[in-house]
Amino acid sequence: MADVKSSEALKPPRKTGRLAGWYIRHTSTAIAALGRLTQQPFASLMTVLVIAVTLALPAAMHVVVKNARSISATWDNALDFSVYLNKETTIEQAERLADIVAQRADVESVNLVSADDALAEFRDQSGFGEALDHLADNPLPHTLVVRPAPSNTEVSMGLLNEELGNLPEADFVQVDTEWVRRFHAILAILERAIFMGAGLLGVAILVIIGNTIRLDIQNRREEIEVTKLIGASNSFVRRPFLYSGFWYGLTGGLLALLLVWYGLYALAEPVSRLAGLYESAFDILALNVVESLLIIGSGVGLGLIGSWIAATRHMRRIEPR
């Protein structure tokens, strides 16, 4: 019986298909690595949680800025010029002027608010109704409310503003572009800051994963020594740690996504209430598919890089004696 087996034992070793072997090796290593993470559920969960929060932070900030941008984009188009005409301009002159301005290509529409209309509106809304009755004459000028064409750029808007101001009848032109521009500048700074913060947090994730893998390597020092002793290459020894890093990154990324989604879900109701108060039908922009994949991808990428650095650094020092 034993002889039969030992003659079999003399057959030269035969390798199975390269690709099949590769596939089997990797899936079994991946599953084993996942199994090891679940053996220490609390420690693994802590690591995953830290990674998730670290990823979710810049992601959530990005969502805030993205929504701010989408809101302010609608302001850009709704930006009107109020051209206050001088007191000498009659209502007929004002009507003619409104027709002329409306012909411009960079103007969508012109709405003439006569001095009387303006006063009536002011009386309604200001609560000074009684007081206004005592005025001898209407102190308000006629006003052209000029809505620029949506095709305008920032430069052509500036030009339009200047040309409206140069009209002989114009007293002065009021535009509230300044604060919109400042708002955009602030958003740009915020975006840059988030980008830099995300970079720093990425480094933090590398350190977290690297440190976790380092501890793992220390705990399995003996095993590494033995496997190297019987002919394991560095890449073979490194592989399970890379998969640990991969799982940390993947689960961290997924959890980060969940955190952001949950945050958006929790904010949706109060935001729509606020939008209702502004009579706007604003809906929160969530993360799109590309952004979601980017978060998961960052987690996986950082997990792999962090574990690769740690494994390569610490494994070299473990050699059989």
Add this chain to the structure above:
Amino acid sequence: MIRIEEVTKRYPGGHDALRGLNLHIETGEMVFVTGHSGAGKSTLLKLIALIERPTGGQVIVDGLNTRTITRRKIPAYRRQIGMVFQDHKLLYDRPVFDNVALPLVIAGIGHREASRKVRAALDQVSLLNKEKQFPETLSSGEQQRVGIARAIVSRPKLLIADEPTGNLDPDLSLEVMRIFRRFNEVGVTLLIASHDIALIDQLGCRRVALEDGALQVEQEEDVVAEYVERLEAEQGRETWQT
């Protein structure tokens, strides 16, 4: 199979483990290396396994000068050699089967073929019925047999063993040596470091005595010394048995 030529090994601190050792081992031989602890037995095996590099001289294994084997090529080289250790060096977090399969997993051999080879190896050390057990649940002798099964599972042409019976009682030692003998009969070259001279003589294999890092000169005095040594060993054995 193995040619050791003028090999010296000096460890940092100036200790000379081997001093100009010459040793040739033919393919298919089963050779025992004896000597007191510190005589250089372990160092010799470590040089062959490339755990250490010689300070001088050449170690040629299967026609390959180990000097030409770079760090990156060491793993592939080690896979050609079966190694058995005094302390078994098993992995205690996995069952016997997985321990024995490890060299095959490292070599990337498919699951079905690996299973077949693992069972064949376990059968040769009579542990087929223990493949699912964990090493801790086995006796020391059984653990050593698992270590041997792991060493031969990928059918190496050369097997080196460092004090494989060091922790075993005489009956188990003999059993282990018989297993080695069987491998030798099917063509495996074996180099075994041991101090158990009585046991070695029972097997009637070639014996190489190391002393102070070099071959012991075989002289009349040495034969006498050997006799005394054997007597002492046997006495030690008797007291051990009682």
